[in-house]
Amino acid sequence: MGGSGSDSRSSNLGPAAAGLPVELAFLTRHGIAPSDLMRAAERAMRSRTDPAREAMTLGLIDEVGFYRALAAEMGLPFQSTPPSVPPGGEYGAILRQGFAPIREETSLRFVIAPEGPALRRMIEAGPRQREDIAVTTPRRFAETLRSSNATELARHAAGLDEAGLARDSARSGASRGQVITAGTGLSTAAIGSVLAPLETFFALALLLGPIFLGLILLRLATTIERATPDLWQSHRWRIDDARLPVYTVAVPMYREEAVLQQLTEALCALDYPPAKLDIRLLIEADDTGMWASLAKMALPPQFTVTIVPPGVPRTKPRALNLALLEARGSLFTIFDAEDIPDRQQLRMAAARFLSGPPDLACLQARLLIDHAEEGTLPGLFALEYAGLFEVLNPGLLLFQLPIMLGGTSNHFRTEVLRAIGGWDAWNVTEDADLGLRLVRAGYRIGDLPSNTREEAPLTIPAWLKQRSRWIKGYIQTLVTHSREPVRLLREAGVSATFAFLSLAFGTVATALGYPVFAVAALLAYWDGSLFAPQGTLATLTSTIALGVWLLGSIALFAPPAVGALRCGSPGLLLLLPLLPLYYAMVSVAAWMALYDYFNRRFVWNKTEHGLARRRAPAEPATNAAAIPLRPAPEAARY
Structure with a gap:
C-alpha cells in the first residue's frame, strides 16, 4: 500500500x-x-x-x-x-x-x-x-x-441467488408428479368413500398402518433404551481454553424488547473465553423498537448487532443465512431470544466436536421448559419436551437415525453448514429440513446433554399459532424431500428414510387423523366390528387397528413419563392423564397448519416472549472455573 x-x-x-x-x-x-x-x-x-x-x-x-x-x-x-x-x-x-x-x-x-x-x-x-x-x-x-450489498445479500439469504435456486427448497412447493399423485390418491379415496366406504376405510388403514406403527415403535424403542452415561458430565472434565475454537452464536430477534436484558445476561454468563465468542444479534431493518432498546445498552465487545437487509420471506432462517455468511467462528450455534442456556453448553459442544469424527456435523442440546408450575398448558408443554429431548431424540441418535432438530441450541461445524447451503429461508420449520439435509449429505447428528431453558406459551391461542407453524413446516419438509423418493432412499438410506417418514409424515397424519380415527374406533366398538370383524380384509384391518391402539396408548404416555423422571421433574407425572386432550389440541393445530399451507405458506407466526412470570434468572458469570480441571494424564484431556 x-x-x-x-x-x-x-x-x-x-x-x-x-x-x-x-x-x-x-x-x-x-x-x-x-x-x-x-x-x-x-x-x-x-x-x-x-x-x-x-x-x-x-x-x-x-x-x-x-x-x-x-x-x-x-x-x-x-x-x-x-x-x-x-x-x-x-x-x-x-x-x-x-x-x-x-x-x-x-x-x-x-x-x-x-x-x-x-x-x-x-x-x-x-x-x-x-x-x-x-x-x-x-x-x-x-x-x-x-x-x-443489501440487494444481493437479501437474495442470497432468501436462497434466490444462483446457488440457492439450484437447491431443493420449500419455495417451489409440490412438483407436478407430487400434485398428480396426491390428486389421484384423493380422487380415488373420495370415489371409494361413496361407492364402498367401509372397504375404502380398511384400505386406507392398511396403507397408513405401517407408518403409524413405525412412529409408535420408534417411540417405544427409545423409551426402553437406557440413557447413555455421560463421562464428561460425571467426571466434570474441562477442556483447555487454548484448544477452544472461535464460536459464533446467532440470535434472531424480532420485537423481543421484553427479554433482551435476560438474553444478554444469559449470553454474558457463558463459560467461554469472551475473545473467542462472536455473538450476533440479528435485527430486522424495520424493528425500530429493538434498535431503540439496543441503543440504550452497553454491549460487551463480543456482541455484534447485525441489521438484516429488507426482503422476503420474513423468516428466522433468512436472518440465519446472513449470520452464517459473516460468521467468524469455526463452530456455530443458534439461540432463541427467550433462551437461557447452561453456562457450560458451548464448552461441552466444542469438546464433543474436537473429540468426535469429522462427519459429526451437528449436536442437539436439550430444551427444557422452566416454568411448568405456571399453569396446566406450560406443564403439558414441559411434559412433551421431556419426552422429546430426554428420551426420543437421544434414543434415535443412539440408533444413528435422523431427528427433527429443535429450532434452537443446535451446534454445527460452520464449514459443513456453508457446504450444504445453510438454511432454507422458505421453510417455517427450518430445523426439521436442515436435519434431514445433513443426513442426506452424509453427516451425523449427535446428542448434547446440556439444557437450554425455554419459555412456553401461556395461552391456547398463542400455543396454537406456534404449533400450527411447526406442523406447517413439517408439511413443507415432507413435500421438499419427497420430490425424488429414489434419490432420497439412495442418499439417506432405507432406515433413515423410514424414520423420517414415520416422524414427519406420521406426526402430521396422526395429528390430522386424530378425530377421524377416534370416531371410527368408537363406531367400530359400538357396532361390535372392532372385536368381531367380518371377512379377511376387515379382520386384518381390525388387527392392525387394535395393535396401533394398544401400542399407541403406551407410546403416548411412556416417553413423557420416562423423560419427566430423567430430567428430575416427577411432579409432571400428574399431568399424564391430560395428554389425550393435549394431543387433541395438536390435531386442531394440524388442521390450522393445513389451511395455512395452502393460503399462508410462508407466513411466520411470531410467538410473543417475556410473558412468563416465574422463570429463574440466568446464573451469573463467575471468575472461578465452573468445571474443575481434569487431573493427569494430560494426554487424555479432550
Missing part, C-alpha cells in the same frame, strides 16, 4: 513495550499502561486468542479507540463512519480481509479494518503516511459493506 515503512516508531517502542505483541505494543504510546497490556498479552498467549481482542474484552480500550490509535500510529486518517464501498465481489472474503475500495470520487481510494494476521502484518510493516487510505473499525466496515 505504499510508504517506506521506515518510521522509527515501528521498531523503537521503548523498554515499556518489550515483550508485548506488536498488536498491543504501540498502545503504550496511546495512554494504556504496559502492565495492563502485558495482562492482555498473557491471556492471549494462554488462550491462543487475538491480542487486540483480549485488550478489548478486558476493557482496556474499545474498538473505536483501538483503531483510532492504529490510524495515528500508521499515519493514516481515521473514519468513524466510512464512505460507501462499491457492491459486488466475494462478500465473505472482502469482509474477512477488511479491505475495500471507496465508491465516491474523493481523495480516499481505500478503506481498511484489519484484524488478526492482517493487523499484525500492517503494524510490522510500519507507518504508511498516506492520505488515500482510511482506517475504520471492523463493525463500521461490515455495516458499510452490508449496506452497499
